[in-house]
Amino acid sequence: MNNFTYRNPTKILFGKGQIENLATEIPANSKVLMLYGGGSIKKNGIYEQVKTALADFTVLEFGGIPANPEYSVLLDALKIIKEEKIDYLLAVGGGSVIDGTKFLSAAALHEGETPWNILTDKKPITKGLPFATVLTLPATGSEMNSGSVITRAETQEKLAFGGPGMFPVFSILDPEVIKSIPQRQLANGIADAFTHVMEQYMTYPIGALLQDRFAESIMQTLVEVAPAIMKDPTDYQAASNFMWSCTMALNGLIQQGVPGDWAVHMMGHELTAMYGIDHARTLAILAGNHYRYNFETKKEKLAQYAERVWNVTEGSLEDKANAGIEKTDEFFKSLGIDIKLSDYTKDYEGTGSNVAKRFTERGWEGLGEHKSLKPSDAQKIIEMSY
Amino acid sequence: MNNFTYRNPTKILFGKGQIENLATEIPANSKVLMLYGGGSIKKNGIYEQVKTALADFTVLEFGGIPANPEYSVLLDALKIIKEEKIDYLLAVGGGSVIDGTKFLSAAALHEGETPWNILTDKKPITKGLPFATVLTLPATGSEMNSGSVITRAETQEKLAFGGPGMFPVFSILDPEVIKSIPQRQLANGIADAFTHVMEQYMTYPIGALLQDRFAESIMQTLVEVAPAIMKDPTDYQAASNFMWSCTMALNGLIQQGVPGDWAVHMMGHELTAMYGIDHARTLAILAGNHYRYNFETKKEKLAQYAERVWNVTEGSLEDKANAGIEKTDEFFKSLGIDIKLSDYTKDYEGTGSNVAKRFTERGWEGLGEHKSLKPSDAQKIIEMSY
Numbered sequence: 168m169n170n171f172t173y174r175n176p177t178k179i180l181f182g183k184g185q186i187e188n189l190a191t192e193i194p195a196n197s198k199v200l201m202l203y204g205g206g207s208i209k210k211n212g213i214y215e216q217v218k219t220a221l222a223d224f225t226v227l228e229f230g231g232i233p234a235n236p237e238y239s240v241l242l243d244a245l246k247i248i249k250e251e252k253i254d255y256l257l258a259v260g261g262g263s264v265i266d267g268t269k270f271l272s273a274a275a276l277h278e279g280e281t282p283w284n285i286l287t288d289k290k291p292i293t294k295g296l297p298f299a300t301v302l303t304l305p306a307t308g309s310e311m312n313s314g315s316v317i318t319r320a321e322t323q324e325k326l327a328f329g330g331p332g333m334f335p336v337f338s339i340l341d342p343e344v345i346k347s348i349p350q351r352q353l354a355n356g357i358a359d360a361f362t363h364v365m366e367q368y369m370t371y372p373i374g375a376l377l378q379d380r381f382a383e384s385i386m387q388t389l390v391e392v393a394p395a396i397m398k399d400p401t402d403y404q405a406a407s408n409f410m411w412s413c414t415m416a417l418n419g420l421i422q423q424g425v426p427g428d429w430a431v432h433m434m435g436h437e438l439t440a441m442y443g444i445d446h447a448r449t450l451a452i453l454a455g456n457h458y459r460y461n462f463e464t465k466k467e468k469l470a471q472y473a474e475r476v477w478n479v480t481e482g483s484l485e486d487k488a489n490a491g492i493e494k495t496d497e498f499f500k501s502l503g504i505d506i507k508l509s510d511y512t513k514d515y516e517g518t519g520s521n522v523a524k525r526f527t528e529r530g531w532e533g534l535g536e537h538k539s540l541k542p543s544d545a546q547k548i549i550e551m552s553y
Numbered sequence: 554m555n556n557f558t559y560r561n562p563t564k565i566l567f568g569k570g571q572i573e574n575l576a577t578e579i580p581a582n583s584k585v586l587m588l589y590g591g592g593s594i595k596k597n598g599i600y601e602q603v604k605t606a607l608a609d610f611t612v613l614e615f616g617g618i619p620a621n622p623e624y625s626v627l628l629d630a631l632k633i634i635k636e637e638k639i640d641y642l643l644a645v646g647g648g649s650v651i652d653g654t655k656f657l658s659a660a661a662l663h664e665g666e667t668p669w670n671i672l673t674d675k676k677p678i679t680k681g682l683p684f685a686t687v688l689t690l691p692a693t694g695s696e697m698n699s700g701s702v703i704t705r706a707e708t709q710e711k712l713a714f715g716g717p718g719m720f721p722v723f724s725i726l727d728p729e730v731i732k733s734i735p736q737r738q739l740a741n742g743i744a745d746a747f748t749h750v751m752e753q754y755m756t757y758p759i760g761a762l763l764q765d766r767f768a769e770s771i772m773q774t775l776v777e778v779a780p781a782i783m784k785d786p787t788d789y790q791a792a793s794n795f796m797w798s799c800t801m802a803l804n805g806l807i808q809q810g811v812p813g814d815w816a817v818h819m820m821g822h823e824l825t826a827m828y829g830i831d832h833a834r835t836l837a838i839l840a841g842n843h844y845r846y847n848f849e850t851k852k853e854k855l856a857q858y859a860e861r862v863w864n865v866t867e868g869s870l871e872d873k874a875n876a877g878i879e880k881t882d883e884f885f886k887s888l889g890i891d892i893k894l895s896d897y898t899k900d901y902e903g904t905g906s907n908v909a910k911r912f913t914e915r916g917w918e919g920l921g922e923h924k925s926l927k928p929s930d931a932q933k934i935i936e937m938s939y
Binding site: 168169170171172173174175176177178179180181182183184185337374375376377380381383384385387388391392404407408411412415420423424 | 566
């Protein structure tokens, strides 16, 4: 096990009816900016619940944060925060709204030339305007971590930032929101959370036995509840386990003391940028082939995963490892997710070399847990995924 | 799954050489009181490492905190804190030293008539003098939770307190300390952490699938590393997994959304009070029989535990549940821990009725996850354990 430093101060209020507690969690007399996305919260009742809970507060609103939180849109919100002297931000939404709110939290207190520097400086953000979240779409874990990804259409950039000042003060997780989420987004959420775990787990073995078992626990739980969630999102037991699993998948706990891979995400971001494919679906397209391509360095963990998550008991280590990859592909397909690039676009020829070129032009340092994968390796993995 | 509220702000610095970071974690110019126990830290090098790391700080010392942290001893430390205007406490030790330090943290800012009220008021403690820990004995989880148990010899009381102000600011977990821990204490630490998990897990099923799997993960890891730890405590991989498992066993994570039992602890405390038996060993004496006595309400979970932690695949649900109990007894015995009260005292006759009497006199409300066990039930469980 590697050395690690871990701290996660976010308070979680989990369960039915927790939105009511907003008024006691946000300091009295706060001037609140409520941030949300495309307006689904006005259809599923969450908007009303939040407004009712905050009846005694001054609440301004900023809706329309898009699925990949866009810098220019966020600058409009920043203007309101400064002009109206907002002192508390409340994200009501999924990962994009929360990530956008993290950016605004940092930008409100940013002293540099332009808030874009938050994304380019590569410095951990240690302070921000206090913010909280009401999670409406389980998937990204952003409700209990300190990371964020922001998109800037103007320059075709998608950059990450974060730091100890970027944890939500509190997050409300009410699994009852899940019943109003469309099937497509439920499938994406399951696949996204599952892949988050894989990125932190499917590396070379490092003897972090408990972290391995926790990672396997999250994957087992997602596998167990996925059919119930997809069949009946009003199933509260399935919904609550799905929601808590998504949070635990990327709140920092399982990554302590272990290497991370994240190559699937790095390649997947490019497919989203090029073809607009849903983030989670790009992961499903690439994951299996990433493991096939890097079989030798990952086969011990792949076999352990096959045994423990999928109950594969027969065959050699290599047989089990291969079975683990097949099971992963099948799992994504069971969610109704296509796992070939050609299922999403007819113009897939040349995607591998185009992504490799984009990586090369950015002066790429290498992908994967050893940072050893070159752009040419990414090209081959993507070509395997046509 | 039940609703829950969860927050754990303690920063963990885990791994080799982390003690060096004390100087950067404690605010400059702090006046520090370093608290420890019987002096083992002067033999194993930890004392020197801490003093070296804090060379630039004003550090006073208070040693001699006993195994069950004693109120009258802590009052002596409190006097020093007040007279010397100490502004930071550093516990260097195991659960007793840390629990004692939590009491001092609360007492230093306590405004009531007497600090004993901290223990009798039953009010959550929301503020305390900042304190941190250097853990030297993995077992209790006190390094990453907000609870504490204090003993008062004068009145033969052992009372618990805690609250959101009682989390350590940070805790240093260096698994290299484990090599200097005596076998008896290693066995106790493993048994204590294992039973902490059982108390939170072995209840009626409530559909908290991820919490169940996390609990099983901790138990599986403890079972896996126990032989290596007992054979060779210099085995860093085993030591690091043991240490992290003990912390995760009682830092609040696995108890979210689930009922707790804790009857084994409540009965065990009495055996420690009456016969001076090590805390962990009282748990080993009682756990198996507690599950035998409450078999009907716990058999589903016992069978799941047998299957997942001990790989029991044969037989009916009842067969598996019984096998799980047997495996638990065998596990304690494999650590060199005797599991009958008569192994510890010849004067065991009447213990059951004496404990029942003590419970009755205190106006007992009922033990276990349903609070349904009466003093007479405790008597029978203890009598099964002679």
